[in-house]
Structures are given as C-alpha cells and as structure tokens.
Amino acid sequence: MSWTVLLALAAVSYGLKAVGPVLAGGRELGPRTRRALDLVSVPLLAALILTQTVGDGHRLVADARLPALAVAAVLVWRRAPFLVVVLAAAGTAALLRAVT
Amino acid sequence: MERDRILGRAAGIGLGVGVYGVSFGVLAVASGMSPAQACVMSLLVFTGASQFAFVGVLAAGGGAVAAMGPAVMLALRNAVYGLSLAPVLRGRLRFRAAAAHLVIDETTAMARAQDDPASSRRAFLLTGASVGLCWNAGTLVGALLGAGLGDPRALGLDAMFPAAFLALLAPQLRRPGAPAAAVAGAVVALVLLPYAPAGVPVIAALAGLVPGVLIAQGVRAPEVRS
Numbered sequence: 001m002s003w004t005v006l007l008a009l010a011a012v013s014y015g016l017k018a019v020g021p022v023l024a025g026g027r028e029l030g031p032r033t034r035r036a037l038d039l040v041s042v043p044l045l046a047a048l049i050l051t052q053t054v055g056d057g058h059r060l061v062a063d064a065r066l067p068a069l070a071v072a073a074v075l076v077w078r079r080a081p082f083l084v085v086v087l088a089a090a091g092t093a094a095l096l097r098a099v100t
Numbered sequence: 101m102e103r104d105r106i107l108g109r110a111a112g113i114g115l116g117v118g119v120y121g122v123s124f125g126v127l128a129v130a131s132g133m134s135p136a137q138a139c140v141m142s143l144l145v146f147t148g149a150s151q152f153a154f155v156g157v158l159a160a161g162g163g164a165v166a167a168m169g170p171a172v173m174l175a176l177r178n179a180v181y182g183l184s185l186a187p188v189l190r191g192r193l194r195f196r197a198a199a200a201h202l203v204i205d206e207t208t209a210m211a212r213a214q215d216d217p218a219s220s221r222r223a224f225l226l227t228g229a230s231v232g233l234c235w236n237a238g239t240l241v242g243a244l245l246g247a248g249l250g251d252p253r254a255l256g257l258d259a260m261f262p263a264a265f266l267a268l269l270a271p272q273l274r275r276p277g278a279p280a281a282a283v284a285g286a287v288v289a290l291v292l293l294p295y296a297p298a299g300v301p302v303i304a305a306l307a308g309l310v311p312g313v314l315i316a317q318g319v320r321a322p323e324v325r326s
Contacts, residue, residue, distance in 0.1 A: 001133045005164035009154065010144035012168075013175045017147075018200035020182025021189040035277075036313050037180040041149065042278045043285020043308030044173050045269040050286040051293055051301055052156055053262045058294050065259045072263035076270045083119045089263030093256030 064096035106214070106223045113206050114230030117148070118238040124151055125242020127260060130252035131159035135243035142239035146232070147204050149268055150174040153302075156261040159252070162298030170302040181208040188220045202228030276319040281312025 053065045068089040075085045121142065128138035133155065145151055150171040157167035182203045188211055189199045202224070211224040249255060272278055285308030289301040296304065 001137055001158065002164045003137070005168060006137055006141055007144070009150070009168055009171055010141070012172050013145045013147055013150060013178070014201060016172075016175050016179040017182050017203040018197065019179045020184070020186040021196040021200040021203065022193070032313070032317075034180065035316050036309055037177060038275065039277060039281050039309055039312045039316065040176050040306070041174055042269065042272050042275075042281045042312065043288075043305045044153070044170060044302060045149070045265045045272075046282035046286040046308070047289030047302045047305030048153055048156060048170065049262045049265045049269065051289050052160055052258070052265070054290070055160060055293050057161055060290065060293060064256070065262065068256060068259035069262045069266065072259075072266050076267050081119075082116065082264075082267050083123070085267050086123050086260045086263045089259045090256035093259035094254060095256075097254060097256065 064093040064100075067096060068093040106210075106219065107226055110210065110223065110226035110230045113210065113227055114234040117206065117231045118234030120148060121235040121238020122242040122245070123260065123264065124148065124155070125239040125244070126246035126249065127152070127159065127242075127257060128155045128239070129243050129246030130249065130257045131155040133158070135240075135247055138243040138246075139236065139240055142236050145171075146201060146235065147175055147178055148235070149205075149265075152261065152264055152268075156265075157299050157302070159258060159261065160298065166297060166299030169299045173303060173306065177205075178203050181205075184208070185211055185224065188217055188224060199225070199228070202232065204228075204231070206231050275316070277312035277314070277316030280315050281308040284308035284311045 049069070053069045054060050054062060056063075071092045072085050072089040075088055080088075124142065125135075125138050128141065128151075129135055133141070141151055141154075145154075153174050154167045154171040157170060158164065182200060185203060185208060189196055191199075207224050207227045210227040211220040214220040214223050249257075252258060269282065273282060285305035288307050289305040292301040292304050
C-alpha cells in the first residue's frame with residue numbers, strides 16, 4: 001500500500017475539515033446545499049454495504065457475507081453495540097465457511 | 101449540560117470509539133496495510149467512516165487510488181460540520197488550525213448538543229481529545245492484533261465491512277429522503293459493479309442524492325409555508 005496515497009488522503013481530509021474553522025469564519029451555506037451535503041454519506045454507505053456484500057471483483061456473488069449481513073441487520077435493528085454487530089457478522093461468515 | 105456531565109459523556113464516547121478503532125486496526129492490517137500505515141492513517145486522516153471505506157476498497161481488491169474516491173466523498177461531510185462549527189471555534193489562527201483536525205461526527209454532535217457557546221467549545225475540545233486518544237490507541241491495539249491473525253476470509257473479516265457500514269448508516273436513515281437515497285445509491289452501484297473500475301460504482305452511487313434531496317424538499321416544503 002502506497003504511503004503517497006495515504007498522505008494525500010490525510011491532506012484532503014484535513015483540507016475539508018479546515019474550510020469552516022480556518023477559511024470561512026462563520027459563513028453559512030444555503031439550505032439546499034446543506035440538505036444535499038447532509039445526505040451525502042447515505043447513498044455512499046448503502047453502496048459500500050451492497051458492493052462489499054455481493055461484489056467479488058467484477059462479479060456479483062451470494063456467499064457467506066450475505067447471511068452475515070442479515071445477522072448484522074437484525075442486531076443493528078435491536079440496537080446492539082457496534083462491537084457486537086461486527087463480531088457477529090465475522091463469526092457468522094467464519095462459521096459458514098468452516099462448515100461448507 | 102454542566103461541566104462534569106460534558107466530561108463524562110466525552111469519556112464515554114471516547115471508549116466507544118476506541119472499540120471501533122480496534123476493529124479498524126485489525127481490518128486495515130488484514131487489507132494489506134502495515135501496522136505503521138494503519139496508525140499514521142488514524143493519526144492524520146482521523147475520520148472513521150472514510151478510513152473504513154478506504155480499507156474496505158483495498159480489501160475488495162481495488163488499488164489505493166481507487167480507494168481514495170469513496171474515502172474523500174465520505175469526508176465531505178466534515179466540511180459541512182466545520183462550517184457549522186466555525187462560530188464555536190473562534191480564536192487565533194493557530195488554535196483554529198489545530199481544532200480543525202478534530203472536526204468529525206462525534207465532536208460536532210457533542211458541540212451541537214450544548215446550550216451556550218462556551219459549553220459547546222468545551223464539549224468540542226474534550227470530545228476531540230477523548231476520541232483522538234481512544235481512536236489512535238484502539239488502532240494501534242487492533243493493528244498489532246491483526247498482524248498475528250490468520251487468513252482474513254476464514255475469520256470472516258471481509259463480512260465485518262458491510263456490518264460496520266450498516267451500523268454507521270442505520271441512524272442516518274431517519275432523515276427525510278435518506279431511505280430513497282440509500283436504495284437509489286445501492287442500485288446504481290450494483291448495476292455498475294460488473295463494468296466500472298473498482299471504487300467507481302461507489303462514487304457513482306452519489307446519484308442517489310437526487311431522489312433523496314427531491315423527497316426531502318417535498319417533505320419540508322409544507323412546513324416552510326405554514
């Protein structure tokens with residue numbers, strides 16, 4: 001993994017955080033821009049969930065990750081702590097792979 | 101919130117983030133980063149969702165450059181947070197430049213939950229310190245643990261990514277327009293996955309914002325008129 005990319009990501013990440021406190025000095029965004037930016041994470045996270053559950057390179061597959069996600073979904077719905085959710089998902093996938 | 105309660109909540113949030121940091125460290129190392137890279141990333145990038153997205157794309161076989169896209173897109177919200185926090189973070193340039201690094205989900209939420217600017221500032225700084233310490237300590241522990249683990253697939257570590265993203269997404273789905281944005285984004289990404297280079301389907305999922313924002317405006321318009 002390249003250090004250059006890592007440091008570039010660090011620079012971009014800091015630049016985005018600093019726009020408000022360092023540059024803008026309390027200037028406000030319009031309501032429409034605000035609403036769009038408020039929602040930015042939602043389609044990205046949804047896409048990450050799906051592509052990392054059924055994606056395998058350029059193929060769509062149904063493997064142990066799918067039931068693992070279902071277990072995670074039930075736990076998230078039951079408001080389980082983060083650690084429980086991710087460990088249960090990993091455990092489900094590991095178990096299914098061990099027995100199949 | 102009085103002083104002690106701010107300190108207590110900041111410490112509690114930090115502990116939760118520490119656990120999250122351990123899982124990040126484990127996954128980063130399992131995805132091909134060195135423990136040093138995982139730690140430097142937590143120190144300098146310091147925004148959880150972006151870091152998870154980055155190592156998630158790496159783990160799925162995309163290169164580091166492909167992993168940049170989704171990570172940067174997820175970091176965009178910190179710019180919004182920073183703009184909303186600017187009135188709380190007044191002061192000398194050196195202070196504002198340092199405080200900017202702490203502009204993330206947790207610090208923003210704690211600052212916004214206070215009634216007066218002085219408490220907001222205190223909540224922001226205490227939460228930033230607590231989350232900063234725990235996130236980096238957690239990453240270090242996770243990276244060291246991860247280096248000793250076996251085959252990431254046999255341990256089901258690849259299934260941790262979607263679970264982690266789901267835990268991040270769920271609380272956001274209550275916002276107006278969010279369910280539509282999520283479904284549209286997921287569909288776009290799945291349709292593109294067989295054809296587009298790694299990382300691109302997730303960026304293209306931003307198109308899901310269009311139905312999301314349209315619905316959010318439809319929901320809010322009557323409130324504005326009344």
